Amino acid sequence: MEDFSLRPLVLVPLAVLAAPVWAQDASPVEAAPAEGSPAENGGDDVLTDSETGEEIRAIGDEILVVATRIKGQVEAPQAPLLVLDEADISSYGAASLSELLEQLSPQTGSGRGRGSGQPVVLLNGRRISGFREIRDLPPEAIRRMEILPEEVALRYGYPANQRVVNFILKDNFASRTVAVEYEPSTHGGTADSEIEAGLVTISGQKRFHLNGRINDTTALTEAERDIVQTERNTPTVAGDPDPAAFRTLVDASRKYALNGTWSTAIGEGADAAAFTINGALTRSDSRSFNGLDTIALTGPSGATERRSLPDPLLRKSRSTSFESGLVFNRPLGAWQFTATADGSYGDTRTTVDQPRDAVALAALVNAAAAGTLAPGGPLPTLAPGITDRARSQDYGLNSLATLSGTAFRLPAGEASLTVKAGYSYTRSDNSDTRSTADLSFDRSNASTGINLGVPLTSRRNGVLGAVGDLSLNLSAGISHLSDFGTLKDWSAGLTWAPTEKLSLQASYLVDEAAPSLNQLGNPTLISSNVVVYDFTRGETALVTVVNGGNPDLVREKQRDWKLSANWELPFLKSSNLVVEYFRNRSTDVTQDFPLLTPAIEAAFPGRVVRDAVGQLVAIDRRPVTFSEVKSSRIRWGFNVSGTIGKPQPQRRDGFMGMGGPGGPRGAGAPGGGGRPGGGMGRGPGGGGPRGMGPGGPGGPGGQPGNGQGRWNLSVFHKVELTNTVLIAPGGPVLDLLDGSALSAGGVARHGLEMEGGVFHKGVGLRLNGNWSAPVTVRSTGAPGSTDLRFGSLLKLNLRAFVNFDQQKKIVDDVPFLKGVRLSLKVDNLLDSRQRVTDQTGAVPLSYQLDYRDPKGRVVGIDFRKMF
Numbered sequence: 001m002e003d004f005s006l007r008p009l010v011l012v013p014l015a016v017l018a019a020p021v022w023a024q025d026a027s028p029v030e031a032a033p034a035e036g037s038p039a040e041n042g043g044d045d046v047l048t049d050s051e052t053g054e055e056i057r058a059i060g061d062e063i064l065v066v067a068t069r070i071k072g073q074v075e076a077p078q079a080p081l082l083v084l085d086e087a088d089i090s091s092y093g094a095a096s097l098s099e100l101l102e103q104l105s106p107q108t109g110s111g112r113g114r115g116s117g118q119p120v121v122l123l124n125g126r127r128i129s130g131f132r133e134i135r136d137l138p139p140e141a142i143r144r145m146e147i148l149p150e151e152v153a154l155r156y157g158y159p160a161n162q163r164v165v166n167f168i169l170k171d172n173f174a175s176r177t178v179a180v181e182y183e184p185s186t187h188g189g190t191a192d193s194e195i196e197a198g199l200v201t202i203s204g205q206k207r208f209h210l211n212g213r214i215n216d217t218t219a220l221t222e223a224e225r226d227i228v229q230t231e232r233n234t235p236t237v238a239g240d241p242d243p244a245a246f247r248t249l250v251d252a253s254r255k256y257a258l259n260g261t262w263s264t265a266i267g268e269g270a271d272a273a274a275f276t277i278n279g280a281l282t283r284s285d286s287r288s289f290n291g292l293d294t295i296a297l298t299g300p301s302g303a304t305e306r307r308s309l310p311d312p313l314l315r316k317s318r319s320t321s322f323e324s325g326l327v328f329n330r331p332l333g334a335w336q337f338t339a340t341a342d343g344s345y346g347d348t349r350t351t352v353d354q355p356r357d358a359v360a361l362a363a364l365v366n367a368a369a370a371g372t373l374a375p376g377g378p379l380p381t382l383a384p385g386i387t388d389r390a391r392s393q394d395y396g397l398n399s400l401a402t403l404s405g406t407a408f409r410l411p412a413g414e415a416s417l418t419v420k421a422g423y424s425y426t427r428s429d430n431s432d433t434r435s436t437a438d439l440s441f442d443r444s445n446a447s448t449g450i451n452l453g454v455p456l457t458s459r460r461n462g463v464l465g466a467v468g469d470l471s472l473n474l475s476a477g478i479s480h481l482s483d484f485g486t487l488k489d490w491s492a493g494l495t496w497a498p499t500e501k502l503s504l505q506a507s508y509l510v511d512e513a514a515p516s517l518n519q520l521g522n523p524t525l526i527s528s529n530v531v532v533y534d535f536t537r538g539e540t541a542l543v544t545v546v547n548g549g550n551p552d553l554v555r556e557k558q559r560d561w562k563l564s565a566n567w568e569l570p571f572l573k574s575s576n577l578v579v580e581y582f583r584n585r586s587t588d589v590t591q592d593f594p595l596l597t598p599a600i601e602a603a604f605p606g607r608v609v610r611d612a613v614g615q616l617v618a619i620d621r622r623p624v625t626f627s628e629v630k631s632s633r634i635r636w637g638f639n640v641s642g643t644i645g646k647p648q649p650q651r652r653d654g655f656m657g658m659g660g661p662g663g664p665r666g667a668g669a670p671g672g673g674g675r676p677g678g679g680m681g682r683g684p685g686g687g688g689p690r691g692m693g694p695g696g697p698g699g700p701g702g703q704p705g706n707g708q709g710r711w712n713l714s715v716f717h718k719v720e721l722t723n724t725v726l727i728a729p730g731g732p733v734l735d736l737l738d739g740s741a742l743s744a745g746g747v748a749r750h751g752l753e754m755e756g757g758v759f760h761k762g763v764g765l766r767l768n769g770n771w772s773a774p775v776t777v778r779s780t781g782a783p784g785s786t787d788l789r790f791g792s793l794l795k796l797n798l799r800a801f802v803n804f805d806q807q808k809k810i811v812d813d814v815p816f817l818k819g820v821r822l823s824l825k826v827d828n829l830l831d832s833r834q835r836v837t838d839q840t841g842a843v844p845l846s847y848q849l850d851y852r853d854p855k856g857r858v859v860g861i862d863f864r865k866m867f
Helices: 004-017 086-090 097-103 150-156 358-370 517-521 598-603 808-813
Strands: 046-048 055-057 082-085 120-123 142-148 164-169 172-184 191-203 206-217 248-250 252-266 273-289 294-298 304-308 314-332 335-353 387-410 413-432 439-457 469-481 485-499 502-513 525-534 539-547 556-568 575-591 608-610 616-620 624-644 709-726 733-735 750-760 763-772 775-777 788-790 793-803 820-827 858-866
Touching: 082 086, 086 142, 086 709, 120 150, 150 164, 150 387, 150 413, 150 439, 150 469, 150 485, 150 502, 294 358, 335 525, 387 439, 387 517, 387 525, 413 517, 439 517, 525 616, 624 750
Parallel strands: 120 164, 539 616
Antiparallel strands: 046 055, 082 142, 142 164, 172 191, 172 858, 191 206, 206 252, 252 273, 273 314, 294 304, 314 335, 335 387, 387 413, 413 439, 439 469, 469 485, 485 502, 502 556, 525 539, 556 575, 575 624, 608 616, 624 709, 709 733, 709 750, 750 763, 763 793, 775 788, 793 820, 820 858
16 A cells, blocks of 8 residues: 555656646856857857857847856767756765765666666766776865766767766866764764875866775674574573674774876877876775574483584685776867776685584584583583685776767767777686685677767757757677677667757667676685575574575676656756656576575575475575566656855955965856756757856865855655566566565665755755665465565765854864864664564564664764865
8 A cells, every 4th residue: 555655656757747848948048158249240140159160040039149168068969967066066065076976876876777886977078997086086176067867978988877977177276185084873882984185186187186095894793782693593501602792793894095096188289188097005804703603402301402602703804906097088180089998906815714513513412412411511622613715816907998079960960979999808716715626717808889979950050940959879889708709789869859948868778798707706605604584484594605606697688768858947946857767678687696585495496405394504695697687667856956145256365265275266157056957068969058157276265156055955756667587487477566575675666865955154964865665575375484574764864064164253263173174974864774574563583673774873973174
């Protein structure tokens, strides 16, 4: 019943979108004047493009407006989903670009395929070697940020399954930053801490950035959360060690990271090239406990005592990685050439203690049965079990070259062309004490592809202008893998803007993919005493789990449909509505071993071991292949933003406009907060203004812009329409929306994401959260089995911060606070944890609240000072 109550919401975006096609456009966007206004040209309806020098003519009674274009904007027919200027970015209070992207996850996430990772990230409209290159930059260095739909990724040589984020740097910026963060759980027992320092210098195309960071997490044990133990894991003799004190819910870990980037120009003028080099070194250590050996001893009288033995089962891991990237950009006449290369090396070493020898434990059992050992008395010292060791060394090299420009001109505009060629090499060397021989996998991949964008109609150029702007996008690619042969991909899409405020898109994508080398060849690791819920028996068990690679995996083929609409709402300033429909069908899908339901156990009987009485003993969780996965979903939501207070004249002091070493901050774009993208870009079929007015250079200092505050709100609703899995040809079909599950918690039919906040006079408040609907996972109905109900879950995260640079009186009294931002954050504000119950209303031991979320509410304080 709870599912049906939300289904009418699916119709809301469809009903709203019916209006704008018939509505007239709103008033023109404010724009900077172009060269040669009609008055200057003697009343002619002709303007000269200040960038290209070409004449632009109005058609009929049109009013011609040309906005100033910011260097580094993305030129594409697809309108941006969201644009943030300097003041908007400041309102998020983020410490780095990675933190900013995390806060913007509702806007940057994609529903395409079976889920996506990080978006494609550009810098000044160009490719970079990887997000690592800019992830630690302070947001104060950014002049403008654009979030664009997945189809734009094709223009940069990427597949259309990730959204695109473009950061535009300030021309001049310099800062030194130190930051300290401490985040304990309000329930105690564990805390995260971080120390970070960074140096940034930007001067035109020259850029230097160095960042160092140390992260530390303290361990949390089951004893610190009063986890109820299973009967088989609870000793009955006083004085025996408590297994709960030696089972970790949160691993102890420490991470050291150093990341540096240097970029410079080669040559001068419009034909100057740019070269960038990036390097990062990371070292991570973790330590956890898997409990104690336990044994049941029964004496001649039949009395049984359950004993726990000393020496916890320890698991340790150490990872060391080095990554390096190179980027070369150069204009070749009207074309842009970009080449990137990224190399990596990773070394992971793991040790896992195993239980004591079964023969030695059996000797204790026999001695107790014979009466020579008292079940509740002192136990002899037994040698600890063996320690398994595993090592994985991964090598990677990825390179990609793209050439982009205008292929030809049509009456409707320029046809854009991107040609790409790439080569990658990966190798994984794995060894472990369980295998008789070392395993080594390597793969080379030579690829090439093409993307063509063709304008079909254009309001600006008077080609079927009544239709609006219509463009066609085609792409195709081919890859040859040394171990999987030839893989192909292609896509086709249409973008239609019937008005400047509405953009409609339809695209179809076909892609073939091979399993990763890690999925194929990771070393085998065996972990003992892992808590697992046994659906068949309706009980919690401590089992042995096998992890590693599966060399028998096969290639996957994906087919995706996407229909979307992006509408700037004419009745609400600085707002837009986004509606997206996704349909995916994939065959031969590689996935980690799923939740052990009866259906999964029946499909993979060789992966499960039970003892003579049917109790679960071991699970092999190495990856598997599903025959077919099909899903469809609708995702819709809105972004709305605005300003607080009246514009203030720019002042010369450091609190309203002056930067630090980077020079004056500049006014930024006037007006409202985070905006939808506005009209179309300058790509094929583009008919709107080229972008917002220019901002200015920057450095650390006060609130950017005109002194107004900012507020914004984004809310997105996701509805899963279908989600099924065919395990094997002719086998059962699992409906993940009707009782089946592949993961703990199943698939919720409905989900909500939101983020919003206010920022004024240096004080900000941010709130983000997500909600998921309840899910029921069905059992077999056999005696002893039971359904599980995963309740709905609402999680809210709060962040409050103050920029002391905008608190002049306080800084005058305490000069040390100049450049300081102090933040208070509360993750999981409501201390919400998903409640899981069986058919009797009881909580299974393996689904206790502290297993689901050991930390609960976390309160953190973050001190950052920028010089």
